[in-house]
Amino acid sequence: MSSLSTGASTLDLLVVLVCAVGIVAFGLAVSRRKARAEEYFLASRASRWPAIGLALFASNISSTAIVGLAGAAYVMGISVYDYEWSAGVVLVFYCVFLLPFVLRSRAYTMPEFLERRYDARARLYFAALNVFLNVFVDMAAALYCGALVCRMLLPGLPLWGIVAALAGAAGLYTLAGGLRAVIYTEAVQAILLVTGAVIISVTAFARAGGWHAVVHRVDPAMLSLIRPAANRGVPWPGLVLGIPVLGLYYWCTNQYIVQQTLSARSLDDGRGGALFAGLLKLSVLFLLVLPGTCAIVLFPHLQRSDLVYPTLMLSLLPRGLLGLVAAGFVAATMASVASTLNSASTIITMDMVKRTVPGLSEIQAVRMGRRSMAALLLVAVLWAPQLQRFGTLWEYLQAMLAYAAPPIVSLVLTGTLWRGANAAGAAATLVLGTACGVALFAANVPLHLLHLHFLYVAPLLLVLDTAILVLASRWSAAPASAIGSTLVWTPAHYRAETQRLRSVAPWRNYRVQAACLLVLTAIVVVIFR
Numbered sequence: 001m002s003s004l005s006t007g008a009s010t011l012d013l014l015v016v017l018v019c020a021v022g023i024v025a026f027g028l029a030v031s032r033r034k035a036r037a038e039e040y041f042l043a044s045r046a047s048r049w050p051a052i053g054l055a056l057f058a059s060n061i062s063s064t065a066i067v068g069l070a071g072a073a074y075v076m077g078i079s080v081y082d083y084e085w086s087a088g089v090v091l092v093f094y095c096v097f098l099l100p101f102v103l104r105s106r107a108y109t110m111p112e113f114l115e116r117r118y119d120a121r122a123r124l125y126f127a128a129l130n131v132f133l134n135v136f137v138d139m140a141a142a143l144y145c146g147a148l149v150c151r152m153l154l155p156g157l158p159l160w161g162i163v164a165a166l167a168g169a170a171g172l173y174t175l176a177g178g179l180r181a182v183i184y185t186e187a188v189q190a191i192l193l194v195t196g197a198v199i200i201s202v203t204a205f206a207r208a209g210g211w212h213a214v215v216h217r218v219d220p221a222m223l224s225l226i227r228p229a230a231n232r233g234v235p236w237p238g239l240v241l242g243i244p245v246l247g248l249y250y251w252c253t254n255q256y257i258v259q260q261t262l263s264a265r266s267l268d269d270g271r272g273g274a275l276f277a278g279l280l281k282l283s284v285l286f287l288l289v290l291p292g293t294c295a296i297v298l299f300p301h302l303q304r305s306d307l308v309y310p311t312l313m314l315s316l317l318p319r320g321l322l323g324l325v326a327a328g329f330v331a332a333t334m335a336s337v338a339s340t341l342n343s344a345s346t347i348i349t350m351d352m353v354k355r356t357v358p359g360l361s362e363i364q365a366v367r368m369g370r371r372s373m374a375a376l377l378l379v380a381v382l383w384a385p386q387l388q389r390f391g392t393l394w395e396y397l398q399a400m401l402a403y404a405a406p407p408i409v410s411l412v413l414t415g416t417l418w419r420g421a422n423a424a425g426a427a428a429t430l431v432l433g434t435a436c437g438v439a440l441f442a443a444n445v446p447l448h449l450l451h452l453h454f455l456y457v458a459p460l461l462l463v464l465d466t467a468i469l470v471l472a473s474r475w476s477a478a479p480a481s482a483i484g485s486t487l488v489w490t491p492a493h494y495r496a497e498t499q500r501l502r503s504v505a506p507w508r509n510y511r512v513q514a515a516c517l518l519v520l521t522a523i524v525v526v527i528f529r
Helices: 010-029 037-045 049-060 063-076 078-104 110-117 120-153 159-208 211-217 236-241 243-252 255-262 267-281 284-298 305-316 321-356 362-389 393-404 406-417 423-444 454-476 491-501 510-527
Strands: none
Touching: 010 120, 010 159, 010 321, 049 159, 049 255, 049 267, 049 321, 063 078, 063 120, 063 284, 063 305, 063 321, 078 110, 078 236, 078 243, 078 255, 078 267, 078 284, 078 406, 078 510, 110 120, 110 255, 110 321, 110 406, 120 159, 120 255, 120 305, 120 321, 120 362, 120 393, 120 406, 120 423, 159 211, 159 284, 159 305, 159 321, 159 362, 211 284, 236 243, 236 454, 243 255, 243 393, 243 406, 243 454, 255 267, 255 321, 267 510, 284 305, 305 321, 321 362, 393 406, 393 423, 393 454, 406 423, 406 454, 423 454
């Protein structure tokens, strides 16, 4: 018997249920309930590059990205893919300039790394910002998008009930197993996700009449990655100046993402996983963005762009296959929630609680991590249904980062490349930079005194924050801490690494791998420019 009103048959719902239960069971099976803090929060720092790459990809291509990218492509064309291909470029920067020092510091979190580069004030500020963005942006958006699809499968259920069920499923194995369970399950979820996305993409193009039919029926401007400066979606100056700022925050400092590479067993594994994720990101154009463009041909009058991907699923797929693709979507939701939950609880435990209670034992730290996870999950469940009040989901996510991220990006970027950045400069940047962000947001959004695209806001604030950091550091004349001075990249590091890499086979040389990734990225951009 089928559920005709929803487009989902009993078989579809059964497939989704079996896959969801299987993922939770697998997560619990690999969990270790009596784990030490390092094992619980960082998987014993023993992760290999394939697992790291798949986990990074699964964490990033969550239900939020699936719904957001397809919906944005429907409204403004494939230029939304600029956020995706640029990730490979940012990850190359991360591998060369930042990751070696992050891993060498043996920090549990990026806020802890900032403390070692500057002082405790930077750590606490960044910890609070990370938790706020993790809960109110990453986790809540993932739950909302997952619930959006599930409600189309079962429209009789309330949105908040579906949000609670998804949160409970992801929280169950994450609370039990920490990052170890997250990384293992994300590898499985990435495979499910890619399988489902390939099916949707192939089916959408077939139903639209193929690539040539889409090209002839869609405005050519919608099929171009490089858009004019006046474009409201991704203007080319915003691509050059704004997207890198958001990318540096997301891929290089956001604990939700960086925690995967912090768990690497070696620098080579960390670099290999990051570059592998950058390679996987190139596929997003074909898996998520172009299907959203096909929807312009197939469903030209959708009222909400966030319904594009769910509509593709329910309208194009036969029984059984719909269940498999929906299972991949639910898996993506759980992957994002689990990863965000683990990273936020790590920050609360290691950056906040353990500083207040320095004698916290390993068992107490893990217990505190689990309790904070439960509290964060509750907040996200309460906030997620409110996202339906906002407009386009993708712009909501990126705009939030544009105002909040620049002070942290300035501290990390400048502090990695300039030894003169010190704790006094960092404190001034956090205080004054945040004030500038709040003032610009007020003038630009609620008061409408300015009309700046958020991709122009991000670089403007970064320039202001960097100027504050440099001037305040020079004015204070205080030297960087002894530990902080060892976390700055210099040409000497490059020369020493060049010497070491001479004995490494080319195919294992991360610089060769990074160059290949950049070449592939350039080819894709040139083809779709």
